[in-house]
Amino acid sequence: MITLSKISAVRNHFRATQKASLFHAFAAEADPLISLLRLLELSIETHSLKLNLQAHARAQRLGLTQHSLIAQKLIFSCCQFKRPIDAQLVFDSLSVKNAHICNTLLSGYGKSQLFIESWELFREMSNGSVLPLADDFTFSIMFKIVGDFGEVFHGRMVQGRSVKNGLVSDTVVGNSLMSMYDRCGCFDDCLKVFDEMPLRNVSSWNALISGYVKVNVENGNNSFYKYRLWDLVKGMQNDGLKFDAFTVSTLLPLCGGDAGVDNCIDKCGHGRELHSYIFKNGLDLNSSLDSGVHLGCCLIDMYSKNGKVDVGRKIFDRLKRKNVFTWTAMINGYVHCGEFDEALFLFREMQRRDGVGPNKVSLVAILPACSSFAGLLGGKQIHGFAVRRELNHELSLCNSLIDTYSKCGSLNYATQVFEHECIHKDAISWSSIVSGYGLHGQGQRAVNVFDKMLQSGIKPDTSVIVGVLSACCKSGLINDGMRIYDTIVSNYEIKPTVEMCSCMVDMFGRLGELNRAHDFIKSMPFEPGPSIWGALLCASAMHGNTEMQDVAYKSLIEIEPENSSNYIALSNLYAASKRWDVVAQVRKGMRERGLKKVPGCSWISINSATHSFFVGDKSHPCSDLIYVMLDELVSAMKLTCYNPDFVYLMEV
DNA sequence: CTAGGGTTAG
Incomplete structure (x- = not known):
């Protein structure tokens, strides 16, 4: 029973004024039917389950559950509140069921991932004996459900039915069919639908473009795809259609950044063009639709990934509507650009100022x-936060925690997460823990875990192989390293990458097996690059083999004359062997090419405050004391007859 | 009541 006090409670519940008009309409309405409808709409808009249950009771009491509009709203709202069983009960009790009502329930099943139920309902609507015949809405909904489910086989059956019913030529049905094929990984079919569509709108092109981008990414892509993609975009404009928010958000992630050299349309250039397109064409970042917020996210992301996090921040600050996606995109932007303090600040601000709780992403x-x-x-x-939110078994979070813990020096925590919290492991989980062990010099453990991974039938990918090989390398496990290398090449038919080969060269080299390293380089299935020669160079210097050192050096400078690290490494190495003439020569060569070395940095956290140091840094307030202590430590080291090997300490 | 998208990990 709705009482006045309940109504005022509801009114107090509203923060947004736009809901008030609906409320007044409800309160002022004399007709019980209209009043009930308003109440239902109100409960949906305010996401109030309590109100919805009251509306439900009221409908029962007034005997209005058979009314088609009321029934439809009841079914819809039950589904919104994730109570598909209730929706089903309302549906089953109806003596007359129109297509609208059937579609509402169908869509609700889809939202609750009830594939079998939705398939059954669709089947009943297909023969048209008891339930009304499937219409264009039915097919759109079904294509979406099949797309979620991912079985193209079912999609083709639905499509066959829609051909029979003469509905494939409908634009919206066609668009959802395209999207279904996209999501099931059948781009060719998607293209075919597009080609055969009699009438296309912006969404048809969007579906085509986003499907194309997806294929592009999955196939490791090449420049052919890239040009074809631009053809599509031009084709859309030739058709007289303008980009909408969806088009722009599909294209933005391809502008530079992480997309990789081949996948990106070009550097930030097109990104800026798209940005100005947004403003010239009045696409509203503050629109009440989600698409506006989404656009903001993509822009922030695009600028951050192109190293312009400040531009991203300006966009972020101007957004009137921020949600967890926008906040996360901004935080991620700062992390991406290495501005960790600002990222952490925003992470707190998001919760403190906007009351937005972080999600797993x-x-x-x-x-x-x-x-x-x-x-x-x-x-x-x-981690603690994740446990409280019951997010700690999420794969991506576990993977990230494993990595973070091992990088922070706690292999124990990393292992615990890997073994006890990470229930479903993927390639990244294994790779993270293997690298963690490697990082901590526990080569044998890394090898054991890697072997365990192979035993459990998981196919190793490039990253985990590099991880285990580099662990072998650091721990001097030459036999394991060679065994693993041979296994992955012969048993798993994986092509060795540059990184894997560098590890091998490094591994032979460190143990002084320079000729073996050189032979390995000659046997590689591709031309040796800078990292290969760099590894050999380092190793030959370490073992004082000047002959091999010169071989490596010459190859290195030849293929990579612009990399300052090479010169620094070289200069340091020659300095170590007191060949000062060569040092001066190398440094001069660098200056002539205008190269500068980006300095490395170390840091330490004491009582939650972090202190960071660059080479020769005197900016710390306790700098004087620190250097005095350093001198004392060096003296102490010398006194105990420990002869520090500066070859290992050199800045490379 | 229908189609299309977002931020993440080695």
């Missing part, structure tokens, strides 16, 4: 910021 995004400056504590806090 936000946590994954902020974790790398913890793995450096904030130290172990930050990682543990995030």
Whole structure:
């Protein structure tokens, strides 16, 4: 029973004024039918389950559950509140069921991932004996459900039915059919539908473009795809259609950044063009639709990934509507650009100022910021937060935690997450823990875990192989390294990559097996690059083999004359062997090419404050004391007859 | 009541 006090409680519940008009309409309505309808709409808009249940009771009491409009709204709202069984009860009790009502329930089943139920309902609507015949809405909904489910086989059956019913030529049905094929990984079929469509709208082109981008990414892509993609975009404009928010958000992620050299349309150039397109064409970032917020996210992301996080921030600050996606995109932007302090600040602001709770993606995004400056504590806090939110078994979060913990120095925590929290492991999980062991010099453990992974039938990918090989290399496990290398090449038919080969060269080299390293280089299935020669160079210097050193050096400078690290490494190595003439020569060569070395940095966290240091840095307030202590330590080291090997300490 | 999208991990 709706009482006045309940109504005023509802009124107090509203924060937004736009809901008030609906409320007044409801309160002022004399006709019980209209009043009930308003109440139902109100419960849907305010996401109030309580109100909805009251509306439900009222409908029962007034005997209005058979009314088609009321019934439809009841079914819709039950589905909104994730109560598909209730929706089903309302549906079953109806003596007359129109197509609208059937479609509403069908869509509700889809939203609750009830594939079998939706398939059954669709089947009943197909023969048209008891339930009304499937219409254009039915097919759109069904294509979406099949797309979610991912079985193209079912999609083709639905399509066959829609051909029979003469509905494939409908634009919206065609668009959803295209999208279904996209999501089931059948781009060719998607293209075919597009070609055969009698009438296309912006969404048809969007579906085509986003399907094309997806194929592009999955196939590892090449420039052919890239040009074809631009043809599509031009084709759309030739058709007299303008980009909408969806088009722009599909294209933005391809503008530079992480998309990789081949996949990106070009550097930031097109990104800026798209940005100005947004403003010239009045696409509203503050629109009440989600598409506006989404556009903002994509822009922030695009600028951050192209190193212009400040531009991203300006866009972010101007957004009137921020949600967890926008906040996360901004935080991620700062993390991406290495501005961890600002990222952590925003992570707190998001919750403090906007009351937006982080989701699992936000946590994954902020974790790398913890793995450096904030130290172990930050990682543990995030972990604790995840446990409280019951997110700690999420795959991506576990993977990120494993990595963070091992980078913060806590192999124990990393192992615990890997073994106890990461229930479903993927290639990244294995790779993270293997690299963790490698990083901590526990080569044997890395090898054991890697072997265990192979035993459990998981196919190793490039990253985990590089991880285990580099672990072997650091721990001097030459036999394991060779065994693993041979296994993956012969048993798994994986083509060795540059990284894998560098590890092998490094491994032979460190143990002084320089000729073996050189022979390995000659046997590689591709031309040796800078990292290969760099590894050999380092090793030959380490073992004082000047002959091999010169071989490596010459090859290195030849193929990579612009990389300052080469010169620094070289200059340091010659300095170590006191060949000062060559040092001066190398440094001069660098200056002539205008190269500068980006300095490395170390840091330490004490009582939650982080102190960072560059080479020769005197900016720390306690700098004088620190250097005095350093001198004392060096003296102490010499006194104990420990002869530090500066070859290992040199800045490369 | 219908189609299309977002931020994340080695």
